[in-house]
Amino acid sequence: MEHDHIATEAAAAAATAEPATTETATRARTRRAILDAAVTVLSANHGASLADVAEAAGVGRTTVHRYFAERSDLVAALGADVRERLHEATVRARVEEGPAPKALERLCLEYFELGDRLMLLFDVPQFLSWAGFDEETGSDRVLVRLIERGQSEGTVDAEADAEWLQNVLWSLLYAAWMQARDYGTPRHTALSSCLHTLRKAMAAS
Amino acid sequence: MEHDHIATEAAAAAATAEPATTETATRARTRRAILDAAVTVLSANHGASLADVAEAAGVGRTTVHRYFAERSDLVAALGADVRERLHEATVRARVEEGPAPKALERLCLEYFELGDRLMLLFDVPQFLSWAGFDEETGSDRVLVRLIERGQSEGTVDAEADAEWLQNVLWSLLYAAWMQARDYGTPRHTALSSCLHTLRKAMAAS
DNA sequence: GGAAAATGGAACATGGATGTTCCATAACGG
DNA sequence: CCGTTATGGAACATCCATGTTCCATTTTCC
Numbered sequence A, B: 001m002e003h004d005h006i007a008t009e010a011a012a013a014a015a016t017a018e019p020a021t022t023e024t025a026t027r028a029r030t031r032r033a034i035l036d037a038a039v040t041v042l043s044a045n046h047g048a049s050l051a052d053v054a055e056a057a058g059v060g061r062t063t064v065h066r067y068f069a070e071r072s073d074l075v076a077a078l079g080a081d082v083r084e085r086l087h088e089a090t091v092r093a094r095v096e097e098g099p100a101p102k103a104l105e106r107l108c109l110e111y112f113e114l115g116d117r118l119m120l121l122f123d124v125p126q127f128l129s130w131a132g133f134d135e136e137t138g139s140d141r142v143l144v145r146l147i148e149r150g151q152s153e154g155t156v157d158a159e160a161d162a163e164w165l166q167n168v169l170w171s172l173l174y175a176a177w178m179q180a181r182d183y184g185t186p187r188h189t190a191l192s193s194c195l196h197t198l199r200k201a202m203a204a205s
Numbered sequence C: 001g002g003a004a005a006a007t008g009g010a011a012c013a014t015g016g017a018t019g020t021t022c023c024a025t026a027a028c029g030g
Numbered sequence D: 001c002c003g004t005t006a007t008g009g010a011a012c013a014t015c016c017a018t019g020t021t022c023c024a025t026t027t028t029c030c
Helices: A003-014 A025-044 A049-057 A061-067 A073-092 A100-111 A116-123 A141-151 A163-181 A188-204 B003-015 B025-044 B051-055 B062-068 B071-092 B099-111 B115-122 B137-155 B164-181 B185-200
Strands: none
Touching: A003 A049, A025 A073, A025 A116, A049 A061, A049 A073, A049 A116, A049 B025, A073 A100, A073 A116, A073 A141, A100 A163, A116 A163, A163 A188, A163 B164, A163 B185, A188 B099, A188 B164, A188 B185, B003 B071, B003 B164, B025 B051, B025 B062, B025 B071, B025 B115, B051 B062, B051 B071, B051 B099, B062 B185, B071 B137, B099 B137, B099 B164, B115 B164, B137 B164, B164 B185
């Protein structure tokens, strides 16, 4: 009963990012702690148990279930959170301004800052292929349109398919983050390597 | 007792690829069917159950356990199999011959043909970081050395770190295979996009 | 300081994947 | 063609993640 109520309220808050009735500051902080821990733990190991997430969040396993009734609820909230960050990053990059190659670099830089969340986007296809995502923020469409604009301007390789170049950007980002996380390469080094290669790959031929 | 014997024999055969006592042709075929099914099923879904693998192989779940006592045994055999294919592909590419960029393209082409096995290499880091792999075949080292050769020749971008370029190649391969598998892009189209971008990314600046 | 909110932990129920054993049957091969 | 080999399936035990309930304790906040 009361659990159902709490769970529903939590799901609603996570989905719409709007405290339905009025979410206490305490609860908001706990929720964030759980979501952040989930990003770290699940990006490192997809099959991690909720107990692992709870431990990483410095919280009891029971508490996790209080906020997210089922595992799928946590995953859904995680997806919403990641998509929101992705949208914010896209806005910060001001993709409409200036020459396309520069805009692509700004976008790449902002996305790189998403850190572990980047891995989740890549590893959990469900997050990007979520029904209604294109309609909501359209971050993906933004990228394709930016590339197409560059191709029209003559500043981006027009021989390559725009969707392919989009995947290239994602792949290079993923590679750079992996390099930083698993090989111990300093983040700024990995990022500048990534940007260097991205420039060459995108350049008009 | 007898099961232990069978299991041990199977593990030895899988590890050394040499029928210890004398593996029947029937058993060899069944083993291959299971390994091939495992590649398909596990590359699509890491958490798939052994029952799924058995079904895909057209074999009883019991039979799977007869060949691979534990899940970890199957995974280990899978790793050995994939590494072997990777080695063969590397040999076919004749990386020592001709200019480095051409050799890189040959290598990329051969690796692309590994298909789903490619995804496993990428998704299960355990396979490539396996202790003793570098000593055994050294496929990874081969790639780095090839890139370094190109950098010496002046035919490959010397501003980028060789290990980074190695990761770029893997990432582009992964992206191309994903594009073919999930987006329905014809394989040859995805491959030529991949090679096109690879050429530009590797080119000396 | 004290009521309300939030948490932690124990205990329990459940389901799915694993791994094992046994036996009847089918396929193989000399 | 017949003995050996290989297989399928049922039944069973076990483990682990999940999800739920209850209660004592701590924390927050008025």
